[in-house]
Amino acid sequence: MEAFLKEFQHLKIQLEEIKSATRNFDKSNIIGKGGFGKVYQGEASHSMGQSIVAFKRLDRNYGQGDPEFFKEILMLSRYTHENLISLVGFCDDDGEKILVYEHAFHGSLDSHLSSNTLTWRQRLKICLAAAKGLSYLHDPNGTQQRLIHRDIKSSNILLDANWNAKVSDMGLSKIGPANQQHTFLVSNVVGTFGYIDPLYMETSILTKESDVFSFGVVLFEVLCGRLCFQYNNGHLQSLVQMWKKSYKQKKLDQIIFQVLKQHMDPSSLETFSDIAYRCLQKSREERPKMSHVVEKLEIALRFQEICEVVESHVDYEEISMYAIPPVVYGSEQELKMHLSKGIFVNNGKTWFLLNKNGEHCEMISAAECLIPIHSVSPEHADYGPNKSRFVFDYYSPFCWKFKTRVRTQFLSPHVAYTLNLVFDISYGRKDYLGLSYILAGETKSSTSYLAEKREDGWLMAELYQFTSDSRNVDLEITFECRYPLLVEGIEFQPLERAEHHVLEDEDVDMQTDTYWEQKIPNDYEDVIKLARYPVEWTTKKELYYILCQGFPIKNGEEWFSLGKNGKKCYMLPATAALGSGAWTWQSLSESRFKQVAVDPHGSFSINTGTNILSPETTYAIYLVYRIQENHSGSEPPVKVSIGEYQSWYIYLLSPQAPTIKPKAHQNTHNPLHRPKMKGLPQQRDDGWMEVQVWEYKTNITNASISVNLRFTVSNKKSLKGLIMQGIEFKPI
Structure with a gap:
């Protein structure tokens, strides 16, 4: 298990910090509880910055344990989507097992089902967002295996400050093969009364359609403004069959949440209720795929939006x-x-x-x-x-x-x-x-x-x-x-939403890149001689792919790769780029160069250069770094200077405008992420951050760059918590 946790070491948060944030798990900080245990809120530093977060503390008396804890870490690290709750950290100290999530400002959907202020349009958006998250789990992009959630219910759909839905609680999920159209898994039956697929309960055979059934129950809950069960003579009684019967007999009017009726578009209601009913079919074959549910909910939302636009027509005259x-x-x-x-x-x-x-x-x-x-x-x-x-x-x-x-x-x-x-x-x-x-x-x-x-x-x-x-x-x-x-x-x-995105490495599509041969640099033989390990290839096409993937050079102290445009990319480790006096040095397995610079004492400098780049090319120079849990939380910018008179500013933590807090009847939202621009950090797919600090154009005869930059915190605060992997030169 130590090897497992080592992979996610950058997500670890100390128990003492969690105790401080929750006032030693004071009951006034409890915001919910479930099968894993109680959930607390508090402000903490984590791998993505400092913010209000939710701490889910394992209590084995609630039914879940260590397997669910480790599975949650694994699942939420592999599967990332804007409609899945984000894991920002965890704690595994002194017998405590705590998962740390982004804070869901409005809690879970089940607590808002009977809200008189949650409009039909808002409910449609919530359902659509949750459907997109579940659809991603069923058919993730890339090589990720399919995932069956197994416990879809309204209490596992969390709502952020903008009422945007995020599917949570992967502790009971099951992984299925990625290359099969239909995945059948024999599984012990787990889930929650009222939401479990009856066919799954009868046969113990789990499929994606089991999640679809559970999601159909949630859709009816949203429509009816109540949970899918009620207590009758001390026993739980499911309402699902009654809801299905009302739909089939065209008596939806008897079960729809009364507050919603006045402003519902009939076409929107018809589209929504139809797909919800189809999700609840007995036969798996008759249930829709989640991708189809997404399409139908988008149509239902569009009908409602058109209706509201007509109602709120502005008199421009x-x-x-x-x-x-x-x-x-x-x-x-x-x-x-x-x-x-x-x-x-x-x-x-x-x-x-x-x-x-x-x-x-x-x-x-x-x-x-x-x-x-x-x-x-x-x-x-x-x-x-x-x-x-x-x-x-x-x-x-x-x-x-x-x-x-x-x-x-x-x-x-x-x-x-x-x-x-x-x-x-x-x-x-x-x-x-x-x-x-x-x-x-x-x-x-x-x-x-x-x-x-x-x-x-x-x-x-x-x-x-x-x-x-x-x-x-x-x-x-x-x-x-x-x-x-x-x-x-x-x-x-x-404000147009510029969603947070991860900078992905440039993968080369050998089938569509018809100009690959022209992009191989003329001096590739000289570059290959610098490789730490022998570079072997059988065809020029294979060589191009190897160059684009990149490899260590000069005894592994530097890194060379080729961009999609055929321009050379180059990365230097912190040991070669930074003055050693201002830093503490540590070994770090996640670093490409194994050794990183940590916690500069105030300001620091970069004094280095290279002659391995492409001529007549404008290069952006990036810091490649990470902010660890004990960072100073300093949002103010860092001053970058060349010489005495030329300077500008960069950010190691991306600034975000605060939201205007809502009144009881109003909506709000999370601060929207800024689009990519110079001086603001971006998340890379290797888990590190990068920020552009300078630009330089090589000339036709000399493909070299000399970098001499000074970095100073503008408000004299400490840069404690900064981990520097190195600097990278990438063509613009």
């Missing part, structure tokens, strides 16, 4: 009546064309725009929302400001401290928004902001370090993310900055 200057148009299409370019409303103090998705963008000018607290007039600021879109005469002061009182009028309901401050800086660095702000009613302030330059020349800082419930939002935010800011306004921008 009315909006245009308040435009300054007036909008002149001859048709609805021409009006929308004007709106897609943007118009001024509210006496010119608000900017309204209709984006390509039909969602509303709104920006409130400083003239409308700014309340200066500590400021200086424009004539005393050493600065020539950008021209504001708000062309009406108004000169905002430069403010160190100020408030904004923002009232929107036109937001699109049920849309994820980012709330941005649009501004410029009178003096000082424009790429390191240090802006602190706090929402009225909150007790903890947030800090924005990242200032992004917009196409219009203004700077922008993302403040919050939230999901709108209506067109109107009323917010008061207080700001304080190290430099005086010139504020143009507060912007509400619909």
Whole structure:
């Protein structure tokens, strides 16, 4: 078992930290319990950063034990999907076995079935997301084996802050062959009363369709607003047969949760109930595949969304009546064309725009929302400001401290928004902001370090993310900055989801890559001579594949590979790239080079180079690293400098805007991941992180790079917890 846990050592969290986070497993921190034991919440550091997490503490009296513990670690490390709960760590100390998951803000689905505020549209989205997670387990991409969950139920479907569903609890799952269309496993019958496939109970033969049956029960629970069983004379009684009978007799109206009826689209209900009923068929052959369930739920959701769009139709003609200057148009299409370019409303103090998705963008000018607290007039600021879109005469002061009182009028309901401050800086660095702000009613302030330059020349800082419930939002935010800011306004921008993704190694498809021979470098023989072990091949095509896979060179101290574009890639270990004085050195089996640098004492430098790269090629230089559990939790950026006058900033932990906490009747969501961009870290498929720190172009005669960079924590905090594997040169 030690060998098993060694593979997942990077996920290990110390018991003392868990005790501290849960106040020694205080009952006030309990957020649930199940077959594994009690679940606690608390804030902890883990392999992906620091956040609120859920600690599932094994209690063998609840029915599960060590096999389920180790299986959960294995399954959730191998099978990753946005609709599966993420395992961020575990603890196996002093007889305690604890699984650490991402925190599900809204708990499990079973606790919301009878909620009067969970709309039919939200329920459809939850069911669809859970179906996608289960479909992935049944037919994972790549070479992963199929997995049968065996305990699908509403209490094992968790809901994050955005009500996005995530399938959880893999402890009872079974693995089946990946290359068989139908997987039949003889298994001891396990599961939960009311959800277990009757055919599985009769025959002990487990198939993917057993999960499909259980999921059909969950669909009916969502429709009926109640659990699938009830107590009758001290005994549990299943409601599934009664639900099936009501559907067959076209009496759904008698079982549907009453609160939902008023706003249900009939086509949506028909599509949903039909696929739910088919999941509950006695015969396995008559039950749909989960991929088909996903398709039907997508259709049901689309019917409902179309219905709601029609109900909440926006009168754009009315909006245009308040435009300054007036909008002149001859048709609805021409009006929308004007709106897609943007118009001024509210006496010119608000900017309204209709984006390509039909969602509303709104920006409130400083003239409308700014309340200066500590400021200086424009004539005393050493600065020539950008021209504001708000062309009406108004000169905002430069403010160190100020408030904004923002009232929107036109937001699109049920849309994820980012709330941005649009501004410029009178003096000082424009790429390191240090802006602190706090929402009225909150007790903890947030800090924005990242200032992004917009196409219009203004700077922008993302403040919050939230999901709108209506067109109107009323917010008061207080700001304080190290430099005086010139504020143009507060912007509400619909945010396209840039999902978290893992950077995968570049696999070569020899069947489709018709230009492979041209990509073999002319000096490949010289490169192969550097290989640590003999490189053998029988054909040029096989050689190309070997080059793309990569191999260690120079006694294993460096790594060479070939990118898809035929350009050379090169990686140096920490021992060759970093000054030894600032680091502690450790052996680490997960490292490609076996030795890593740990915990730099404050700042550190990279002083190295190579002449093995491709000529006339722009290369990005990356730090390849990991943040361990005892990291300082430092979100502020790291300053990268060349010489005395040239510097910029990178992040070792990706910054995320906080969410505006919901009221009791409102929705919210997890902060959306930022898209890939320079200076922000990305997760690699080998378990390490990487962040681009520099770019350099080799010339036609000299394919060499010399790197001399200095890294300093901007706010003088420690870099404790940083594990450096090396630096990598990859063509852009």
